[in-house]
Amino acid sequence: MSNLPLRPGLAGDTPYGAPEMDVPARLNVNENPYPPSPAVIDDIADAVRAAATRLNRYPDREFPALRQALADYLAVESGVRVPWQQIWAANGSNEVMLHVLQAFGGPGRVCLSFTPTYSMYPEYARDTLTEYVTLARRQDFTLDVEAVRAAIVAHHPAVVILASPNNPTGTALPLEDVRAILDAARGAGPFDEDGAPTDAVVVVDEAYGEFRRPGVPSALELLADYEHLAVSRTMSKAFGMAGLRLGYLAATRALVDALRVVRLPYHLSAISQAAALAALAHREELMSQVASLRDERDATVAWLRAQGHMAFESDANFVLFGPFEDRQAVFEGLLERGVLIRVVGPDGYLRVCMGTPSQMEAFRTALTAVTRP
Numbered sequence: 001m002s003n004l005p006l007r008p009g010l011a012g013d014t015p016y017g018a019p020e021m022d023v024p025a026r027l028n029v030n031e032n033p034y035p036p037s038p039a040v041i042d043d044i045a046d047a048v049r050a051a052a053t054r055l056n057r058y059p060d061r062e063f064p065a066l067r068q069a070l071a072d073y074l075a076v077e078s079g080v081r082v083p084w085q086q087i088w089a090a091n092g093s094n095e096v097m098l099h100v101l102q103a104f105g106g107p108g109r110v111c112l113s114f115t116p117t118y119s120m121y122p123e124y125a126r127d128t129l130t131e132y133v134t135l136a137r138r139q140d141f142t143l144d145v146e147a148v149r150a151a152i153v154a155h156h157p158a159v160v161i162l163a164s165p166n167n168p169t170g171t172a173l174p175l176e177d178v179r180a181i182l183d184a185a186r187g188a189g190p191f192d193e194d195g196a197p198t199d200a201v202v203v204v205d206e207a208y209g210e211f212r213r214p215g216v217p218s219a220l221e222l223l224a225d226y227e228h229l230a231v232s233r234t235m236s237k238a239f240g241m242a243g244l245r246l247g248y249l250a251a252t253r254a255l256v257d258a259l260r261v262v263r264l265p266y267h268l269s270a271i272s273q274a275a276a277l278a279a280l281a282h283r284e285e286l287m288s289q290v291a292s293l294r295d296e297r298d299a300t301v302a303w304l305r306a307q308g309h310m311a312f313e314s315d316a317n318f319v320l321f322g323p324f325e326d327r328q329a330v331f332e333g334l335l336e337r338g339v340l341i342r343v344v345g346p347d348g349y350l351r352v353c354m355g356t357p358s359q360m361e362a363f364r365t366a367l368t369a370v371t372r373p
């Protein structure tokens, strides 16, 4: 036991993170299983080498070239074009979201989210001394918009986080629901210093946006209509660049400018900026596996159902399935067979993320062996 003056609220907390294990099929943290090609590796290495010649200098604090490249990518991916000043980036969307909570949360303020959902949200709130309030999703993990509206009116949240597609359920929200929540958030945020109501910031976390099924729109389409909307994305998932730590967000300039106030100076290293720019130049190749991962996901849902399990429709690169009387035993049985998945979500359920065809074959074989011994 130490005698350190740990901040109240942190006592007993342990660092967040899924197990990191060297097993043949790592299907537990929603990564892209395909490593970059030799050509991409070469270009990233060249870009990093060039950046290294200037490492005696601090990096560009505003990184307009990278923000422009991210804006160009979003325009191609979703058809929505924004100027680079409306893009923000940081070390993973984790850090982007922390910036949002640092700028808009704080003591006496509320962050509202909808469970089951991504387990880092309460940590962003804890770390910024923001109260974290949750509302349960419906049985099918969609949102009851009327209940959301009532929660917004009751709590005056500063920040509302909507993960879409949601982790760990894979559920994407219809745009009319996002629109209704944005309308409810208008004038329903905390009161400002003059006692006037503010608009609650609504963050749509689209970390898995690129995996959405055809016809499922992105909340980026609503950016022009709502000044209190932010849409966050990441290079960690579809892009296959989890090791790079590069997340980003699109919003109005005023919202992005608020994030610039709270970021640490030079938060995005010259190496990260150079590597991200080089990777974005290869976006077509890096994204080329997205279609096959989507097919793998749909096939996995179908296969799990054929085995008699419940598997939820997913717009992400993972599937939530179950229920199991002892999900921990199923998890451990798979692990013994070299397949690492995740114990997360409602009681009895497990989440598997999409791997290569041979990893998915290993998953199917192992699950069959464990559940039908």
Ligand SMILES: Cc1ncc(COP(=O)(O)O)c(C=O)c1O
Binding pocket: 029, 030, 091, 092, 093, 094, 095, 118, 163, 166, 167, 205, 207, 233, 234, 235, 236, 242, 245, 246, 247
């Ligand atoms: C819903 C959601 N948002 C954000 C993230 C964080 O992604 P990163 O910090 O790697 O960009 C994750 C990672 O698993 C996630 O599931």
